[in-house]
Amino acid sequence: MRSSKIIRTIAQKLFPFIVLFGFYLISHGHLSPGGGFQGGVVLGTAIILLALSHSIEQTEKKFKSRWLNMLEKLGILTLIFLGFLGIFLGYSFLGNFLPLGNPGQIASGGLMLLLNIAIGIKVAAGVSVIFYALVRYRGEI
């Protein structure tokens, strides 16, 4: 099924803004409502929007499901690695080893930002991989 030109164009124009909003939610997770999971879902929906408006094959060419699969595992492995780093540097598991910074700035809250980024990557890749799998099982959008 081909969607109309209006939908395709609007989706294409909206795509960078949705991605930007996703990154905003992830990076401000420790300061304002949002966080790794929410931002990750927004990033995932950006890819889903492209797949719905354009064809799924075209989207899979840009965002290969192999790479997304790999990214998902990398996200969780980064999280566990950061946890272990806390142990190696003499704190406890997932303990904070970064300077705390001024409250209200992006570079504050220590480890929180890095953990949010790791979770955001994992969730974004996971949501889009789940969508691909559902589409492939059904055979069409």
Added chain:
Amino acid sequence: MVVHIPILIIISPLLAAFLVLLTRKYKIILSIASLIASIVFISIQSSRILYGDKITYHLGGWQGPLGINLVVDELSLFFSLIVLGLGLLIVVYSIPERHYGRTYYFLLLISLSSMIGVIYTADIFNMYVFYELLSLAMYLLIAYPKTGVTLRASFNYLIMGGVGLSFFLLGVGFLYAMTGTLDIFHIAEKMSVAFNSNTRMVLMSFVLIATGMGIKIAMFPLHGWLPDAHSMAPSPISALLSGVTVKIGIYVLIRVTYSIFSAETFFTISSHAILMVLGAGTLLFGASMALVQTDLKRLLAYSTINQLGIVLIGLGIGTELGLIGALFHVLNHAIMKSTLFFCAGIMIAEAGTREIKGLSGFNRQQPAITFAFVIASLGMIGIPPINGFASKLLICLAAIEAGYTVLVVIILVASAISAAYYFRVIQVLFSSPLEHSPIPTHGEGQVVHRGNFFRAWPIYILTAGCLLLGLIPALGISLVKPAVGLLLSHVVP
């Protein structure tokens, strides 16, 4: 590094689970190495814990009621030893099956890791999260062969398990509303005040948590999911479900009720009597249903319900002897039932049928496996000198001591029934083969069981464990006794 051991035990299978997804070749080596690492970590600490030391670990350095604590004491040590030991043997047993891919090992490691998480965590909401993770992995593992029956069994379990965990979550919500904290030991401190001010909410949360766990441990009227799920799963997963996963429900029931709720709560709704009645019902129901089964694995699944009834009776009696018997029976049942399911896996693959009738003459083909099956089933019946006898005897003694002679009669009747159904299987195993008995043909990619190192050795080790614990029950009791002491120190009225 020694300080960080509790989290390392949980993280090492979890890390391996995600690494397994990245490799094709090293999946088995990785899973076994991570489990061995966990076992080494726990055995470093075990002597210290058995001497009465409690290890507390603050995740992320956050203490007290704010953060999540991991607590390893005698009770959690006992259950985590069961999980890790059997988990390692189950992974070894799965090695020869070639079509178990990366996903299988991933889910297996995730489930083992989250079991240890449930056992160690002192945060009751975190316990719920780990339990849900464990259940999700189990649903997928049951459905792993992707045939119609396994999908139906898995879906059935999904619905029932979801309802059970929702009950548990609701109970946790009530506790949080009353005390404002999720840490088990802090809830326990504030419980006496809460009990006096709003008794009904305390009772409600107790009932909700007990009912939720009742679904998970297949207490008699709530057992509907168990026979399908346990018999349709692949054999190693059946062993995991019957031997270990059900025990996690028992652990949560013991831990939450004994740590949080006071003896007054038990007394107000006479929970011990209810537990005894339900245990007796579970016992008789499981035994009589197992009697009429013609499917070998279904028979073993109903036998699990039967044995869980004995554990529930032991918990219901609630004296020191009763609790020792119940926990010892948890250990014995884990060992015996995984032996039986391992043997059943080999038998079903060799005979090509799940029907008990089709197994005739199996002892000529594989005498060693038949011997292991006989030993474990004698233990299930409760014949000395196998380990099942020791724990059943303890529970019977506790029942007499507490004045419930009728329970002894019920346990003996159920043992007689279980003798009937196990001897039926054993008789078929030793009978002469049927004329049309198919000679086992090994197709492409099928596992050759005869003399298979990875299939046979887990069974031999477990059988040796059965005999050892039967001949020297003091070994098991010395492991259980500190845990019971810990439990009773909380609830002395």
